[in-house]
Amino acid sequence: MDPRALETLRTVGTQGGVTAAAAVLHLTPSAVSQQVALLQREVGVPLTERVGRGLRLTPAGEALAEAGVGVAVALERARAACDEFLVRPQGVVRVSAFQSGALLLLPALLTRMAAVEGITVELTDQDVAQDDFLGLTDRMDVVVAHRPDDGAGWAAGGAVRVVPLLREPLDVAVPLDHPLAQRAEVRPEDLLDVPWIAVHEGFPVAEVLAAVGARSGAAPRIVHRVNDFHVVQALVAAGHGVSLLPRYTFGGARGVRLVPLAGVRAGRRIDALLRRDRAERLVVRRVLEELRALAAEIDIA
Amino acid sequence: MDPRALETLRTVGTQGGVTAAAAVLHLTPSAVSQQVALLQREVGVPLTERVGRGLRLTPAGEALAEAGVGVAVALERARAACDEFLVRPQGVVRVSAFQSGALLLLPALLTRMAAVEGITVELTDQDVAQDDFLGLTDRMDVVVAHRPDDGAGWAAGGAVRVVPLLREPLDVAVPLDHPLAQRAEVRPEDLLDVPWIAVHEGFPVAEVLAAVGARSGAAPRIVHRVNDFHVVQALVAAGHGVSLLPRYTFGGARGVRLVPLAGVRAGRRIDALLRRDRAERLVVRRVLEELRALAAEIDIA
DNA sequence: CGTGACGATGTAGCGTCGCTGCATGGATCC
DNA sequence: GGATCCATGCAGCGACGCTACATCGTCACG
Structure with missing residues (x-):
């Protein structure tokens, strides 16, 4: 019952496959497969099952993987127990x-x-x-x-x-010469039909914009999808649209003004x-x- | 941080030495010494210290050994987690x-x-x-x-x-023809100067007899020291002395009668x-x- | 106070275990 | 139906941990 094998099993579970796990663990898929096979022989119950050309853990595998984190925790706790006696942690x-x-x-x-x-x-x-x-x-x-x-x-x-x-509010970023730039706050209904710069789908805070749209009554008109907020900032400053930007990170950014949103709780x-x-x-x-x-x-x- | 090495360290601690630990673990002293040395190099703090020609754990060693039982527990828990899925435990x-x-x-x-x-x-x-x-x-x-x-x-x-x-009372075992054999109970003062058969010093329930003696006012007169209760039983039956015998185990033993002790709580x-x-x-x-x-x-x- | 014994610790040698590299079989996507 | 991706079996090799033996230090006993 090798702790390394348990760790490997867990990684297979979280990463969803032998190859992905091998990449994370800096091993070859073969080694990962062998470790799991050995573990399986030791406990006598199937730990994985084929699904398509991939692989997933059986209930027994899940249970063993979960127990494996207990082992890993105990091991690190042992290390920490010695570190207490070290003059300085390093x-x-x-x-x-x-x-x-x-x-x-x-x-x-x-x-x-x-x-x-x-x-x-x-x-x-x-x-x-x-x-x-x-x-x-x-x-x-x-x-x-x-x-x-x-x-x-x-x-x-x-x-x-x-x-x-922490919680960081998301404000509406508009160019300095935008009509809304002088407002103390904006409401979703102020933003009907403005051109939005959004993040890629599936990425964090994507759904915040959707929530704002839902409140305003119409789906937001998304003209660009850009993940990098600095690029977003530059685009907004150049007048190519408005966007949602995090207040603390971009509060003092050049060329844009962040106007708080009222009527909808926007934040990350x-x-x-x-x-x-x-x-x-x-x-x-x-x-x-x-x-x-x-x-x-x-x-x- | 090998769990086996942690187990070894712990055994060195409990057994009080490399050689004794090696015997328990079915290893050579050299192997035990190497495991501990490796562990020590890994954590960077001394785990053992020489005392005479023996060895004992440092505080750091104790801490690591204690953390080691956590690892062992977690490992066994992992095994048990899989056994749950086995049709029958074995x-x-x-x-x-x-x-x-x-x-x-x-x-x-x-x-x-x-x-x-x-x-x-x-x-x-x-x-x-x-x-x-x-x-x-x-x-x-x-x-x-x-x-x-x-x-x-x-x-x-x-x-x-x-x-x-469980708790098992200790009764006074006397031969069938002993004056006390017909009594429903005996008190410590009834036992002044009777010849006792005791267990060896340092062995369990040795001090119970001492407590009885203390209550009677005089140190019991010990004529034999025998650990095996069957030998004790035979000696008592043959009239060579009285003894304390556990009630449940020797209640129906031949040739002796067990008389409960009153006035002192005797049991194991x-x-x-x-x-x-x-x-x-x-x-x-x-x-x-x-x-x-x-x-x-x-x-x- | 010297000698013998015991206990811990290094060193050489060897067996074993786990890894890499490659080939194979099965399932999916185009 | 061919190309691709993924998991897996097998041969080869390197490394790690064990045993056996020698050494050193410490304690008991004459």
Whole structure:
């Protein structure tokens, strides 16, 4: 009953296949397949079943995978138990964030952690669809993710912890010379038939715009789909449309004015996602703590 | 961070040395030493320290060992999670008991478990000093142990679970033709200057006799020290002294009469001792359950 | 106070286990 | 129906952990 094999099984489950799991684990599909097969022989019950040309876990496999996170947690707890006796915690923490979240949080995080000797923070920015944030936790220690304010939350199983960081309002971004630019606030009905710049479908906060449209009575007229908020900003400034932009991140952006939305609750929630075993690591806990403190400062500002 | 190495570290701690641990784990001392050394290099803090020509765990070592039982528990839980999906639980359970406890409980336990297909119970009888029962849990799944009724209990750390089975009164065993044989009960003061047959020093229930002596006002006069209760029974029957014998186990023994003690609470507690990780195994839980039911029947009888 | 024994720890050698690389079979998409 | 993707079996190889043996330090005993 190898913990590595249990981890592998779990990854097969979360990543939805041998090949994908192998990529995450830096192994060949063959090795992954062999580990699962060995595990299966050991417990005597089928852990996986073919579905099409893919693979998924049987109920027994799910149960074993879930128990596997318990093993991983216990192992990391053991490591942490020794780290307590170390003079100073040390290690590298891999942090991933979506683009605008990285902009908002990571520079300050790096500054704070630089003051702490021994902890190295490795950053990665990721632009993934809403459903893929959870999968990132397999290769990252901390994943900074966002979702619509009133959305369904994360379908995090027992293996992933969700730590709320902050709520950021989404304002309507208009060019400086736009009729609405001088308003203290706008209502959905003010936005009938304006040209929208939206994010790609399936990406976070996409449905916020849909909610605004629903309130105004007509589907928003989307003229561009751009995920990068800086590109959005430039497009808005150049008069190619209006958009929804996060207040804290783009409050002082050049060429655009952010006007608060009234009558509809528009915002995004920024959370930290991390696997429960990773969360046991002393250095990860430390970084997460700083991240929360940092987010709290922004949230009350 | 190998779970086997953690187990090894823990065994070094409980057995108090590399050689003893190696014997329990069926390894050479060299292998044990190497495992610990590797673990130590991995965590970067000393886990053991020399004391004389022996060895003991440092605080960090203790912490890691304790965390190690968490790992072992999680691993066994994973195994059990799969066993749930197996049609019938199967496996072998190693049960150890002190002599008279084995006599009282194990035949009936075997009978009960024989009715269950797939579970094999391996018995071992052990006659060890009071302090050594805990060490037995390293090589046994379930250890049936006894201790004085009002004694200090077990110095079981977080790694060992103690499951109370029953309390058995200790009566005064006298030959059939003894003056006290017709009495409904005896008091400590009736026993001044009688020749006692006691168990060896340091062995369970040794101190019960001391308590009786303390109540009578004088130290008991011990003429023999015999651990085997059957030998004691034969000695008592032949008129070589009186002794304390457990009521349920020797109630109907030939040639002796058991007279209840009044004025002093004399008895022993019979417990099941088992390591927390072993306790996770489905088959072990099943056997333990039967053992408890069995003991409960005796206790109310 | 020297000698013998015991216990822990390095080193050499060997077996085994798990990985990579490649070939195969099955299912899907165009 | 051919091309593609995915999981899986097999041969080969490297690495890891074990045993056996030697060494060193510590404690008991004469």
